Amino acid sequence: MLDAQTRATARPSGTEAPPIVAFEGVTKRYPGIIANDSIDMEFRAGEVHVLLGENGAGKSTLVSMLSGLQQPDGGRILIDGVERPVGSPSEALEIGISTVFQHSMLVPSLTLVENATLGRAWWQRPDRAGTAQAMKAAAERIGVNLDPMAVTGDLSLGERQQAEITRALMRGARFLILDEATAMLTPNDAARLGELMRRLAAEGMAVVFITHKLNEAVAYGDRISVLRLGKKVGGLTPDALKTLDPQEATNEVVRLMFGTRDAAGAEEEHPDSTTVDRAAKPTLELLAVYAEAGRVPLQNLEFKVWPGEIFGIAGIDGNGQKQLAETISGQAPVSDGRIVLDGAYIDRMTIGQRREKGLRYVTDDRLGEGTVGTFPMSINLLLKEIGQAPYWRGGLEQPEAIRENARRKVTDFDIRTPSIDTPVGKLSGGNIQKVLLARELAGSSRVVIFEKPTYGLDLANIAATQMRIREAAKSGAAVILISTELDELLALSHRIAVMDQGRIAGIVENEDGARHTIGALMSGAAK
Numbered sequence: 001m002l003d004a005q006t007r008a009t010a011r012p013s014g015t016e017a018p019p020i021v022a023f024e025g026v027t028k029r030y031p032g033i034i035a036n037d038s039i040d041m042e043f044r045a046g047e048v049h050v051l052l053g054e055n056g057a058g059k060s061t062l063v064s065m066l067s068g069l070q071q072p073d074g075g076r077i078l079i080d081g082v083e084r085p086v087g088s089p090s091e092a093l094e095i096g097i098s099t100v101f102q103h104s105m106l107v108p109s110l111t112l113v114e115n116a117t118l119g120r121a122w123w124q125r126p127d128r129a130g131t132a133q134a135m136k137a138a139a140e141r142i143g144v145n146l147d148p149m150a151v152t153g154d155l156s157l158g159e160r161q162q163a164e165i166t167r168a169l170m171r172g173a174r175f176l177i178l179d180e181a182t183a184m185l186t187p188n189d190a191a192r193l194g195e196l197m198r199r200l201a202a203e204g205m206a207v208v209f210i211t212h213k214l215n216e217a218v219a220y221g222d223r224i225s226v227l228r229l230g231k232k233v234g235g236l237t238p239d240a241l242k243t244l245d246p247q248e249a250t251n252e253v254v255r256l257m258f259g260t261r262d263a264a265g266a267e268e269e270h271p272d273s274t275t276v277d278r279a280a281k282p283t284l285e286l287l288a289v290y291a292e293a294g295r296v297p298l299q300n301l302e303f304k305v306w307p308g309e310i311f312g313i314a315g316i317d318g319n320g321q322k323q324l325a326e327t328i329s330g331q332a333p334v335s336d337g338r339i340v341l342d343g344a345y346i347d348r349m350t351i352g353q354r355r356e357k358g359l360r361y362v363t364d365d366r367l368g369e370g371t372v373g374t375f376p377m378s379i380n381l382l383l384k385e386i387g388q389a390p391y392w393r394g395g396l397e398q399p400e401a402i403r404e405n406a407r408r409k410v411t412d413f414d415i416r417t418p419s420i421d422t423p424v425g426k427l428s429g430g431n432i433q434k435v436l437l438a439r440e441l442a443g444s445s446r447v448v449i450f451e452k453p454t455y456g457l458d459l460a461n462i463a464a465t466q467m468r469i470r471e472a473a474k475s476g477a478a479v480i481l482i483s484t485e486l487d488e489l490l491a492l493s494h495r496i497a498v499m500d501q502g503r504i505a506g507i508v509e510n511e512d513g514a515r516h517t518i519g520a521l522m523s524g525a526a527k
């Protein structure tokens with residue numbers, strides 16, 4: 001295998017040589033979904049190839065076939081112009097393909113040099129001093145300053161990733177996959193990784209960079225490919241990236257990623273906002289809410305939701321949406337600011353008190369947080385009313401009342417279950433979601449928070465769930481709809497807020513042009 005330096009001098013980035021990897025009509029299916037649909041794509045030496053697409057577009061699936069974690073169901077993968085599937089992670093390493101993820105894979109308690117020799121048989125393991133020297137030299141060649149004797153856990157995430165890249169080079173990598181590698185980095189560390197990508201490409205490596213941030217894509221990419229619902233919908237060639245200015249390139253990518261029409265290709269229809277009376281008193285109001293405890297701290301959140309309104313929350317997964325739901329519902333504490341429901345402060349109330357005031361939360365964690373898998377379906381429908389009349393009296397279960405409630409909900413919500421005594425964990429995802437909906441939408445609600453309500457459901461269950469969301473709003477509740485599916489948000493919401501790193505990046509009226517504005521806000525292009 002060539003080392004990077006020899007390759008760089010042997011062949012800069014000539015287009016005459018075959019790409020290191022080429023996909024021809026590559027298809028990957030999972031039950032009920034085509035994650036990659038007949039993808040043609042090239043990855044060349046000397047190029048940073050950026051993969052863009054919304055959550056679930058198929059980016060990770062595509063690179064998992066390069067790292068040997070998944071096998072295609074159709075099409076061909078060519079390595080250096082010759083058909084050769086990447087059968088396993090060790091075959092990927094043999095070919096020279098390495099992956100760096102957003103979380104470091106190095107063992108924190110070991111030094112960098114110990115990590116570099118990890119996994120090799122003792123007779124293959126070179127001496128520490130020699131490895132340390134080689135590591136230092138490999139790092140210097142790509143402009144990285146690292147101490148091989150440093151304990152990994154003492155280093156920043158950015159430094160650990162640099163060490164991972166150095167280790168990959170020492171193992172002969174010529175094809176580097178950076179799978180959302182900048183997602184958890186500080187802006188400075190992300191910029192450093194971007195510069196490093198450029199240097200690696202200049203050294204003759206092929207780099208695949210998955211990111212959700214368009215500014216990074218345009219700044220560091222030589223070529224951009226956009227995936228949407230498993231299909232490659234277009235991209236920007238090196239020539240286009242050289243001729244377009246960054247703003248033009250960004251606009252083109254936003255158009256490709258989010259389109260101007262819905263997923264079925266139809267013109268956009270917007271929910272009728274005239275049904276929402278914004279002169280009336282809002283049902284729910286957040287006043288400069290901060291919540292520091294969660295993984296993504298919430299900062300200065302302010303919005304109002306009116307009766308009958310569906311207020312969408314968009315954003316790439318992991319930008320504080322779950323924290324928002326938990327903070328409003330009472331599962332996570334507010335550290336500053338106030339939450340007002342029907343004119344009363346609820347931010348110091350318990351979950352139960354908020355529920356009594358009409359606050360409901362349909363979690364996306366259907367089996368973990370939402371239900372108890374081993375309990376009968378009939379009890380799961382009453383999880384939040386355990387001990388209360390008419391289902392319990394004097395501490396005693398009232399079996400007939402519990403069964404009657406379950407029978408009614410099974411009919412009303414079309415829950416398909418062998419019996420009302422079946423443990424909820426034995427039901428399909430769609431039916432577990434119906435159990436959750438039946439429970440949370442029971443009685444009169446004032447605010448309903450739906451978190452990724454259709455995630456993982458089939459088409460029939462998606463339609464049924466969306467109908468329930470619309471009905472909740474029609475009955476006068478203020479609805480918060482958290483979703484990573486832009487099509488769903490645009491189909492249902494009256495207004496849509498975009499969350500970015502725990503803040504609200506903007507609130508957009510759902511009218512013509514909303515798709516583009518939201519897409520730009522989601523991918524940081526509107527900053």
Ligand SMILES: Nc1ncnc2c1ncn2[C@@H]1O[C@H](COP(=O)(O)OP(=O)(O)OP(=O)(O)O)[C@@H](O)[C@H]1O
Nearest residue numbers: 030031033035053054055056057058059060061062
């Ligand atoms: N192991 C799996 N089994 C079943 N379905 C899967 C599996 N992995 C991915 N999928 C589905 O395939 C589709 C593509 O997912 P993938 O993770 O490749 O998207 P992505 O573009 O990487 O998304 P993200 O930005 O959220 O990481 C999604 O609908 C996802 O739910």
